[in-house]
Amino acid sequence: MPLHLMGRSYIPVSSMSSSSSSSPQPVEKIPNQSSEDPVTAVVEQIPITFVDKSGKEILVLATVGKNLLEIAHEHNIELEGACGGELACATCHLVFERHIYDSLPKKVPEEDDMLDLAFKLTDTSRLGCQIRVKSYMIGMKVQIPDDGY
Numbered sequence: 001m002p003l004h005l006m007g008r009s010y011i012p013v014s015s016m017s018s019s020s021s022s023s024p025q026p027v028e029k030i031p032n033q034s035s036e037d038p039v040t041a042v043v044e045q046i047p048i049t050f051v052d053k054s055g056k057e058i059l060v061l062a063t064v065g066k067n068l069l070e071i072a073h074e075h076n077i078e079l080e081g082a083c084g085g086e087l088a089c090a091t092c093h094l095v096f097e098r099h100i101y102d103s104l105p106k107k108v109p110e111e112d113d114m115l116d117l118a119f120k121l122t123d124t125s126r127l128g129c130q131i132r133v134k135s136y137m138i139g140m141k142v143q144i145p146d147d148g149y
């Protein structure tokens with residue numbers, strides 16, 4: 001009889017084979033519907049807060065490794081991202097808390113060029129499509145600046 005644990009099925013060797021093994025060892029049965037390994041597919045999510053243009057705080061669970069534009073769109077948060085993350089606009093402009101901003105990876109020159117076009121640029125502004133969520137960002141708040149539209 002298969003044992004089901006964490007999305008996987010295990011079948012004891014003794015029930016799969018006619019050998020006379022006296023100590024059955026569990027053998028993993030790989031699900032054939034998907035090539036995705038259920039164990040490595042486990043994702044880490046952390047709570048972060050977007051503060052929208054009106055000042056409303058929106059708490060979301062953000063998947064570690066995704067960028068903030070993707071996270072905003074997954075949660076129907078109004079952050080345009082006109083170029084789809086190709087560093088050809090500034091419509092994914094976000095303002096970070098200082099301690100988070102200081103921990104972010106350095107900007108590439110193209111991001112600086114686009115930020116120069118951003119409305120209400122601050123000294124902790126970055127483009128959301130360029131910032132991937134990391135575990136240490138748990139609890140952070142990011143502001144979506146009011147671009148006047």
Ligand code: FES
Pocket residue numbers: 069080081082083084085086087088089090091092114127128129130
């Ligand atoms: S979506 Fe255009 S630069 Fe981020």
